[in-house]
Amino acid sequence: MRIAVTGCIATDHLMTFPGRITELLISDRLHALSLSFLVDSLEMRRGGAAANIAFGLGLLGLDPLLVGAVGGDFADYETWLNEHGVDTSGVRVSVRQPTARSVCMTDQDSNQIASFHPGAMTEARDIDLRQLLTGHQDIGLVVISPDDPEAMRFHTEQCREAGLPFAADPSQQLARLTGAEVRELVYGARWLFTNEYESALLLERTGWSGREVLRRVGAWVTTLGAGGVRIESADGRSTTVPAVPGVPVADPTGVGDAFRAGFLAACGWGHSPATAARLGCVLAAEALGGRGSQDYDLTARQLLATLASAYDYRTAQGLVPDLRNVGRGASRRAGWRLSPPMTLA
Template sequence: MRIAVTGSIATDHLMAFPGRFVDQLLPDQLEHLSLSFLVDTLQVRRGGVAANIAFGLGGLGLDPLLVGAVGPDFAEYEVWLKEHGVDTGSVYVCAEHQTARFMCLTDQDTNQIAAFYAGAMAEAGRIDLRAVHERTPLDLVLVSPNDPGAMVRHTEQARELGIDFAADPSQQLARLTGGEVRAVVTGARWLFTNEYESALLRERAGWGRQEVLERVGTWVTTLGAQGVRIDRTGEPAVTVGAVPDVRAEDPTGVGDAFRSGFLAAVGWGLPLETAAQLGCAMSALVLATVGSQAYEIRPEPLLATVRTVYGERAAGLLAAKLGRPA
């Protein structure tokens, strides 16, 4: 399966606060909130939702196509992505703006407060998926957080070209209008949200849960430490538990890694349950590292995790695709 991953490409500035955010909030003073957190560490890492997902897909051997906008400072990052199996031939380079920046503060409970500077990402709407599709025919377009106009445009173009698409609005739900949410979601073969985003999506779109399901093929909801739930109209939900007892170093990029594993397994034609299991195993790799692209995909340890947590059948199905004995 040839997957185009559209969305943000960014540099992550990750900071750790040794306390708990909730202990610093005074309920009767929230309307006058003004806080500064003294942090212990700063990590500058490669990131961006689309780049993170493409990195994971590349590590699993799917040769993904990255589609996004960057600044003239992208050269070193581009080499890194190419070295990890990502096709960057459709990345748009903007001369006027720097590549986007993600600034994130994480407390000891892994709660996060973040800010995102769009920079060159604001130019992503200039990218024409028709030209991308002509260069390399696409089987699936993943529309992940990006400039809102670009998200809508890429969704519409996927429909016009008759290409299956997956909707992953996640962090941009706070910026998308109701009409934009409905445009990005309607007709998606796959819809990805976490539990909070699922409620926010329904509020923004003005739809109930069943109305969302009637407009998408499959709705995949990540549930943090509780794993993932997969819903389809007229069928019982599929639930898969998360990998237990993972030492949480940094949650940034965990959901992106899940999408990489899930879509890779779907591309291999594996059952949805197995796809979710691989996604959860990939998430555990990221959770145990600092930085959304700091992990290494090694088939043997990955399969060992799947076997231990999900059993021999899951490991056997994945081993055949990863090229390793079960």
């Protein structure tokens, strides 16, 4: 099953603050907040939630279709994505706006403050998803990740009309969406993705209880940072999968996107949500150790070794046939030579 990922494609400007943001917040002065941070580093990286998710899926060999809007400055980024197994034929190039920009500062506790300029992302609403997918009949799932809000609404509605399963991943856009907009984006999703803070914000925005949310989606996947991930369904079942232990934190940016790539890949291969969450956590650990959202690489041996050590041998063994495809998407697009088939020793 191929996956189409709609949403933001951006350039990330990442800064590191050596102190703690929380120590600079004075509770009785928050109404007149004015802070400046002297940072230790500035790095420019490729990012955007949709591109990050597609990148992870591409590394796993799933040949994902990326759908979004960019500027004329996208050429080098597009080459990078193609070389890593991502199909960019669904990307619209604006003649008026640059590719979106994100500026994010991370402190020593991994707390972050970010700002975002959408640029060409505002033109994503002009992409007709149903027309685009007529040339990609093998798409079995569409991920609606953070994007221009009107584009998110339009593409979600098109999925419903076409009877095409979709995953709702409103994430960062929850802060600016109305309750009615959030309810519309969530309703009927096969998967709903949030982090722990976003789950509370989603309940506040929608006015729904957790049980009411679960009556409207197939399953709700909540990432818990170092606590792992929780998967809930309307029948009352709840599973918590721990995170990979002992992972050094280089940069948390894009870690949730890497998790989504691993999770959705394993679900597409027919594995249980618990197994999918384990693979997602392993990809998240790989991303956590790199600087930027796409500063990691994957090999089947490496993934299987981490799965076996962090979880169990049986989980790793069950994924062997699927992880033989790691790198194949990139090979097909860039002409790289494949490694020989592998087994789990």
